[in-house]
Amino acid sequence: MKLLREFRDGWEYELSRHEATCLRTLIAEFPTTPIANARISRTESDPEADDRERLLNESLAGHRLDLKCQAMKLLASGRPRSAPAGARLRLNPPEREMLLQLLNDIRVGSWRALGEPADLDSKFSPASEREMKYRAFMDLAGYFEFKLLNLENGGEH
């Protein structure tokens, strides 16, 4: 995946066919994990904090639905679109922000599904097909996040 062009209102990326297939799969399968109960405080435990936590979790659930709608719109628009050398993906800033959030939701959700391992660098030996799937989702989501952000920061221009 590499940045082809930068426009005033967005970016165009070139992807290999394999990258395009993986990205479409990730987007289509979002959300890959159930939403986790989020905590709003690590020290407070009173009724007001409970209310705030309930609101936070409602807000996050709504946000996830919104991400899903936007992701479906992205796929419905035919992106990434096939090209002679693989595929092209054009994104405006809100779309790229949505894609980053969606990918990171997949990455963090998959990490939780794997039991929140502390060491992600050691050799991974999957104990089941389920573990293999979540590890693949986590790594792929991280790959695309890094590409999107590293390109933004001039890493591969």
Added chain:
Amino acid sequence: MTRGPQPVIAPTPTTGDETSSHDDLAPTYYVICWNDPVNLMVYVTHVFMKIFGWDRQTAQEHMLEVHERGKSVLVRESVEKAEFYVHQLQGYQLQATMEPVK
């Protein structure tokens, strides 16, 4: 150790009135981001820049503080603003909480 950034303290408006306003007595909260092994460093930096409007250097300082010290106090705010920031940060899947200023 001087590498870590200090908490950003929002300026308190002055009214020229010597009596304390309600806002002076209102509780304030630290918005804290906690370390985890899964969020990418470039992603955390990006999120801080996006949500707080910080330049890259400030965002990276806070990201490194999270990474190296386990947490970083991002801002000190009223309950409403602290809630807003926690919602935003958790929407990006960062482990953020609001803790009362003692």
